[in-house]
Amino acid sequence: MxxxxxxxxxxxxxxxxxxxxxxxxxxxxxxxxxxxxxxxxxxxxxxxxxxxxxxxxxxxxxxxxxxxxxxxxxxxxxxxxxxxxxxxxxxxxxxxxxxxxxxxxxxxxxxxxxxxxxxxxxxxxxxxxxxxxxxxxxxxxxxxxxxxxxxxxxxxxxxxxGGATRSTAPTPHPRRALLNLGGLRAPQLTDWAGYPRLVLPAALEALTASGITEVHVAGNLPAWLAAQLVDSCVHPATTTVGALPHEAFLRRLAECDVLLTSPGLTTLLEAGQLGTPTVCLPPQNLSQIFNGRFHSQALGIDMRVRWPEEVFDEDEALALRTHGERKALDLIHSGIARAADLGRHRTATAVRQGLVEKLKRLADVSGSDTPGSDAPGLSTPGPDWTAMTRAVGxxxxxxxxxxxxxxxx
The missing domain is CATH 3.40.50.2000 (Glycogen Phosphorylase B;)
Structure with a gap:
């Protein structure tokens, strides 16, 4: 033997x-x-x-x-x-x-x-x-x-x-959302909570205004802070919070009508594999600027929400990377921290408005594959949500x- x-x-x-x-x-x-x-x-x-x-x-x-x-x-x-x-x-x-x-x-x-x-x-x-x-x-x-x-x-x-697959096609009237905040605890940050304090309530309020009735908040966000931020704002009737193991996250991603996510590359690629309609939250680091741009480039439409200019300028951050990633991150992190401390209401309002506009556009493009009233019998294909993932395999x-x-x- x-x-x-x-x-x-x-x-x-x-x-x-x-x-x-x-x-x-x-x-x-x-x-x-x-x-x-x-x-x-x-x-x-x-x-x-x-x-x-x-x-x-x-x-x-x-x-x-x-x-x-x-x-x-x-x-x-x-x-x-x-x-x-x-x-x-x-x-x-x-x-x-x-x-x-x-x-x-x-x-x-x-x-x-x-x-x-x-x-x-x-x-x-x-x-x-x-x-x-x-x-x-x-x-x-x-x-x-x-x-x-x-x-x-x-x-x-x-x-x-393989594994999880979508059971339904994108809908022009989304009801279930997955809100994902990843990449929060960068080693260089002394206070990583500034980003979720600016973005999470704004995102929940935008989802509510857009008719979303169910949302799960995922990501590497402590439960106590997530609960605190959810309680501080208007949010969809069914709002749940909690980190998800990887396979559970993929199942939730396959079931939702729309994903709102900080533009981490793995999440964008996983959403693309499933064909899940995706809106990018403002970037919180250098790679997320690239990721959001790549995502919009592949889709052919811009589904990014950007920071107001007073937080930081993306092109300036990209230029600073010639001196190494840390130089660019200093600009990004200091801008977010400053906004969280001194201009939270103004910045959060801008983010909320940006998300409402993107969710409206999402509804418009998701419904664009039905015949238009001005051209009966014709249809315009909506965005291919798999495009970025298909491009890289x-x-x-x-x-x-x-x-x-x-x-x-």
């Missing part, structure tokens, strides 16, 4: 920022189940923020890492757990530290369009496999950085391929899983 194959240990980690990296980890772990994953054992490193997203995944144990990352502590974990490979999403520092411990790394970079020469030092350009997610457009600065990656592999969108999770399996052969 053949001996049972020995279980091999893989460390997984996502950048401690928002939930996008945890969503990608979840998608890859799901793909691994059908690609030899039964012989793999998974432990998690850091990623405290996203562990709830991965609750349905077979991560055997999580290890916290100190804020001042200790190579000795990481080496102890690697040796004690007999880690043979690692899957790291966006955390370049941790990827480098693991390689220094002798662990081969598959690194997933979902933001290759974001990088400039100022970011080179933070990127693990020499990992064993560097999986860059395809994007709608790759600026010259990003292309220059990726040209120096030693083992570059382009992959499709790293999302769950949906097989990325399986492609990353395959890279990890090959690395361990």
């Amino acid at each position: 053949r001996a049972k194959a020995e279980t091999r240990t893989v460390a997984v980690a996502g950048v401690e920022f928002g939930w996008g990296s945890s969503g990608k980890l979840s998608a890859v772990l799901s793909a691994l189940r059908g690609a030899g994953g039964d012989r793999l054992r998974f432990i998690g490193l850091a990623s405290g923020l996203g562990r709830s997203v991965l609750a349905e995944q077979p991560v055997e144990r999580w290890f916290d890492l100190p804020d001042t990352r200790s190579d000795a502590e990481l080496r102890r974990i690697v040796q004690a757990e007999r880690v043979e490979a690692a899957l790291v999403v966006l955390d370049g520092g941790l990827a480098k530290a693991l390689r220094a411990c002798g662990v081969p790394v598959v690194f997933v970079d979902s933001l290759p369009f974001l990088w400039t020469d100022g970011d080179r030092a933070d990127l693990p350009l020499d990992v064993e496999v560097y999986c860059a997610q395809r994007c709608v457009e790759l600026p010259r600065e990003g292309a220059r950085v990726l040209a120096d990656v030693h083992h570059l592999r382009w992959v499709d969108a790293v999302i769950v391929d 949906t097989a990325g999770a399986a492609q990353v899983a395959d890279a990890l399996v090959q690395l361990m052969v």
